[in-house]
Amino acid sequence: MQKSLLALALLSLGLGHAVADTIRIGHAGPLTGPLAHIGKDGENGARLAIEDANAQGIMIKGEKAVFELVGEDDQADPRQATTVAQRLADEEVAGVVGHVTSSASIPASRVYEQNDIPVITPSATAPKLTAQGYRTTFRVIANDLQQGEAMAKHVGQVLGVKRVAIIDDRSAYGQGLADAFAAKLKDYGVDIVAREFTSHTATDFSAILTKIKGSAPDAVFFGGFDAQAAPMLQQMRQLGLSGKFLGGDGVCTGEMLKLGAGKLTSDVYCTQAGLPMEKMPQGADFRARFKQRFGTNVQLYAPYSYDAAMTLIQAMKAANSADPDDYLPKLRAINHDGVTGTIAFDAKGDIRTGGITLYQFKDGRWATLD
Template structure:
């Protein structure tokens, strides 16, 4: 009996020493502004990416006969085009298998050529400039609508519903802000609305008194700002201080929960913004995502965290279709992905744009952004 017990004990010790089942570690990179004035937008999308990887690891994914464990590599591009290329090269050199990012169009456009050359698929949750997917690259994708759609939607609402006949346009000279301003101007002119002023600032400015004073003399019905909330909030406050009785219009860079905090005293029903895609409360899986996001990160969804979540899952879905985590093998499968995600169905066209992009128009009221259309 003693000999049997010793034998069993020995077998137990041997079993404890057996190596774990083979596991493949797959790095997915996130790239966006994690410091600076729009870090809240970058962190929002980084959290969405992280939540998707956590979910995949919890469920367990097996590819090519091996269990896969996903790891996140986060890189801060500061929303700066020059820093974005440095970050993109660092990501490519690290041997990552896919990229979620970049957040801004100004960063995503120059970074795209580096990912294309390296053959690494990159899916942006929020870079809306049409130029991104007009470069003819095979590795670049977008899960959000683009600025052509935003500009057209805002122009139609401005002309047909708000009945504005004159509009002043300001942009921050980034690829995103200027592109959105240009698209809006083109669409307004088609609808017979006069653009009475076209002013420029930067994505670092906080004092807009001089340009707003010039605009005041033109007496526009509305002012449109193409840029982010870090500039949109002080601009709106200064519009109030100067006594401009105008509608304030903006794109999705201003359509954030942070804008509601930054511009609180100046917000009112005269403030409108477009949002590429749907607000989280209107998404098919939005309510559940919002609750899990809050529980996991103790933070509210700013804007495009659900799109980062779906972008990450699109990469993983393509890997499953290809039965490979190698970019060269799964990249072609991204064109075949049809993913029912939090935001809706994600499927890409030949350029890499989401076939199911849409635009939401919002107005400020009762302390929050309210969906108009």
């Protein structure tokens, strides 16, 4: 890794501070395909953290650290994710923010473990990710078990739903979230009257929905993302399925508001891991700075990507080293104030204080319920 020629020239003249070799931090997520808006949102969050860290003039081993973001497109595909992970390892990144989806994060995490590279996901919520027991895997957001519990409780105790049909996209995220939701329904007196699945690329759900209609559900829960949730909702209404439509954080997006325009009603509910931005300790400031820097609103996970990147950097600072062997113990013991809240990990690498927020579509936006 090369030092800046300008920095070396300044030093030769006795000016400026020593500048360390560039410290590369990777970001991996879908930058093409139907989830590109979520992947780019996360990459921008990490990029803002890198820019902030460089502006702070962080010193490591007596030299001013220079951080660089290395972005990779995993297309939210498990096979591509492992290729991307190995590419980042070959690039000798010091740490990784990612991957965005659970289906990509789970296989990629093995590559990072084998290469001793710490990785923090801002958004992969499948419990299986941290249950693997890898030393290098961390998560700064709540998991699907917490989301499933929150939605099941709201459905049974608040909405009074008695009969639910469940569909998932068979991804690690979608199926995991649907399973977590299903596992808790009986605790709240709700029956599962149908359980169906589709693929994460399907756009025609008429056969599944027609079959579900015969079971007369009060609500339909979809474990998956906004790109499919919007056409699914439209086809539900066209078939006369008038019950409530439920989803997780893959549905709770700004893009869903666009894709579902004219289809969304007050009968649509979703959960999101973490706090709404207005309740995040630094949410208002982050939202304004993000909009100013990138010319667009936060889509979903940008604050968590920012915290993931900054957490890696803070661990390096605490260890006075960007070598994973040196800073990994500091990362495991980290406790610092992030945009989204306090960042501290349990023994598995899960966030200790991850919360869940419930939303309802109302007046053209996602309105906070709890």
